Amino acid sequence: MPxxxxxxxxxxxxxxxxxxxxxxxxxxxxxxxxxxxxxxxVRLTRSVKEALTHVSCGGAPAxxxxxxxxxxxxxxxxxxxxxxxxxxxPALVAPIEFTMRLSDYEALGGHMEAIIPIEQAIxxxxxxxxxxxxxxxxxxxxxxxxxx
Numbered sequence: 001m002p003x004x005x006x007x008x009x010x011x012x013x014x015x016x017x018x019x020x021x022x023x024x025x026x027x028x029x030x031x032x033x034x035x036x037x038x039x040x041x042v043r044l045t046r047s048v049k050e051a052l053t054h055v056s057c058g059g060a061p062a063x064x065x066x067x068x069x070x071x072x073x074x075x076x077x078x079x080x081x082x083x084x085x086x087x088x089x090p091a092l093v094a095p096i097e098f099t100m101r102l103s104d105y106e107a108l109g110g111h112m113e114a115i116i117p118i119e120q121a122i123x124x125x126x127x128x129x130x131x132x133x134x135x136x137x138x139x140x141x142x143x144x145x146x147x148x
Contacts, residue, residue: 020077022075022076022077023075023076023077024073024074024075024076025057025073025074025075025076025079025084025094026065026071026072026073027071027072027092027094027096028069028070028071028072029044029055029069029070029071029072029096033096034070036111037098037108037110037111038105038108038109038111039109039110039111040108040109043107043108043109044070044098044108045068045069045070047100047104047108048064048070048098049064052100052101052104053098053099053100053104054098054099054100055070055072055096055097055098055099056074056096056097056099057072057074057079057083057094057095057096057097058074058078058079058080058083058094058095058097059078059079059080059095059097060074060075060078060079061074061075061078062074062096072096079095083095102115
């Protein structure tokens with residue numbers, strides 16, 4: 001490489017900063033999801049808009065878009081690996097969390113009978129992975145053993 005070009009390349013290299021490509025997830029909390037939180041989904045929407053309820057996605061900060069409903073945007077790189085799932089509707093299933101005071105949850109018409117201590121929730125949340133016992137996948141269901 002000629003010296004004049006090398007000097008230009010070195011100057012450009014010195015002035016380059018690292019770049020990061022990311023993916024932003026944008027989605028909404030539909031009626032069935034909101035009904036899973038409270039008996040009155042509109043109250044949940046209002047509590048989000050009034051900042052009584054914090055919304056996150058897989059623990060990552062979520063930007064709540066203005067307007068009707070609960071539409072959020074989050075940086076996928078801030079979320080745990082394999083955070084998303086899907087159902088044959090077809091639909092993408094994203095982890096959207098609503099965090100609020102217990103008293104606010106009760107006032108929203110929250111499902112108080114379903115509340116359990118955090119220690120019990122962690123115990124119940126143990127991840128189950130199908131393991132092949134005999135043969136290669138895909139095999140008959142009898143060849144799968146469910147375990148940790």
